[in-house]
Amino acid sequence: MNAPLTGMDIGRQSAPVTRADGRPREAYLLGQRLFKDTLVRERKRADRLNASFAVIVLDRGHDTDGDWGSVLRAAGLVKRDGDMLGWLEQGTVLGLILPEASRDLTHKVVRRLRRHLAADPEAAGTASLSTRVYVHGARWKDTGAHLPPVDLLIDAFVPVHTDRAADLAKRAVDIVGSVLLLALFAPLMLLAYLSVRMTSPGAALFRQVRIGRRGEPFTMLKFRSMRADAGNALHNEYVTWFITSSGTQPRSGGEVFKLTNDSRVTAVGNLLRKTSLDELPQFWNVLRGDMSLVGPRPPLPFEVDKYQPWHRRRVLEAKPGITGLWQVNGRSRTTFDEMVRMDLEYARTRTLWGDIRILAATPFAMFKGAA
CATH class of the missing domain: 3.30.70.270 (Reverse transcriptase/Diguanylate cyclase domain)
Structure with a gap:
């Protein structure tokens, strides 16, 4: 037959x-x-x-x-x-x-x-x-x-129908924006680099493998904010709880869902984290094409292993970014599930004008978080 x-x-x-x-x-x-x-x-x-x-x-x-x-x-x-x-x-x-x-x-x-x-x-x-x-x-x-x-x-x-002109425009903004921002923040980055080197032993730049679009790993750069000999057990324990307990945490409207009072963080590192200045080296990741200026934050490999199946779409549908919808709308006051929904909403509705609005709102979100 x-x-x-x-x-x-x-x-x-x-x-x-x-x-x-x-x-x-x-x-x-x-x-x-x-x-x-x-x-x-x-x-x-x-x-x-x-x-x-x-x-x-x-x-x-x-x-x-x-x-x-x-x-x-x-x-x-x-x-x-x-x-x-x-x-x-x-x-x-x-x-x-x-x-x-x-x-x-x-x-x-x-x-x-x-x-x-x-x-x-x-x-x-x-x-x-x-x-x-x-x-x-x-x-x-x-x-x-x-x-x-x-x-x-x-x-x-299954073909993904994308707007190639929009993708090219986004990449052009990433290239021009990362070059300009690297030049603009060069003095501040030099100051951060020297401050980390002078106040704690170890390299000033911290390299970490993250998961990018379609699950591809890449090396992300940050200024080191913790002691060089700090272990990962405390962070892994907290992130595991944050992911697997999403939606079951008590809510009163004032919760902050992030690891606080972390003894591994140095004094300079604490200031860098509060102001998000530890993220400045990631403009180099944007210039390289590993990341975008706007997109979901890239997770660690062990975090992806804890994801529910629908969570994984956040690393499949958009290139990771330095800032995003979650950073300007929720930051550390949303559950993990809410963060993923924001990332998926961004991937589904992203436009160049939307990226510009998120970029414009990011400084206010940074200073609000540092306050």
């Missing part, structure tokens, strides 16, 4: 599949555009309901002449009524979405799929077929599965 590979890209194709008991049924094969839309909707549904799901990807690579009939028969036999089968790339890459799938169920489906292919006498042309599994949701965090996230699949196959 050769399932048709032509037709409306946004429609469904229906292919007859025989059950193990010999009874026929219809297996719906979603067209490329419809399947990608379904994949994105399932990701959003899972985030909204704190659910998990998996996607099995069947890929022929560059072999576009192979017969998909045996693969479609096998996929139709293993899919449940609520699962969705369709093209990620027409005639080349097939996907099977498994809502609410656990690790055991997903591996069981993969094993059954391979058994059906091995038993099909017409499956000789599937030697080039590769099988990969992508997962999404908290259920997969502690299973030791180490499988790639669905977000990587979406990033690879």
Whole structure:
């Protein structure tokens, strides 16, 4: 049986599949555009309901002449009524979405799929077929599965419609702005550099690996505000609580959700932090293209490991920035979930004029925070 590979890209194709008991049924094969839309909707549904799901990807690579009939028969036999089968790339890459799938169920489906292919006498042309599994949701965090996230699949196959002119304009503002601000703040940066070096042993510049757009790591620069021998245990403990307890903290309207009275911070470092002057070296990160003047703050790798699935979108959808919507609207008085929602709102609605307004509001937010 050769399932048709032509037709409306946004429609469904229906292919007859025989059950193990010999009874026929219809297996719906979603067209490329419809399947990608379904994949994105399932990701959003899972985030909204704190659910998990998996996607099995069947890929022929560059072999576009192979017969998909045996693969479609096998996929139709293993899919449940609520699962969705369709093209990620027409005639080349097939996907099977498994809502609410656990690790055991997903591996069981993969094993059954391979058994059906091995038993099909017409499956000789599937030697080039590769099988990969992508997962999404908290259920997969502690299973030791180490499988790639669905977000990587979406990033690879679902086109992001961006305004290239707006992106070029934003990058131009980043380049011009970072050069001008580096020149403007050069005396202050020199003073901060000397103050750190003269008041505590160790390098004045602090280099730290952060997670940038689409999960790519980069080295972020700051003026060192803590003792050079300070450990990370206190910070890690606080950030873990801040992320995992978001929304459950008591609220009276005057809370400050940040680590205070940190004994690791030096006197000069405390002043630099209060005025955000420790962030000035990041204009070099902006000039390099690692960061933007405006965007979500880049997290540490261990912080990303604590994220819920929907939190991860803040490092996927916008380049990290020195300042952002959270800094001017909430700063340290918002929960982590509220901060992420602001970051996602920025990514969804960002404009050049919006960036300029955030930049203009940042000095006031800095001095208000330092007061």
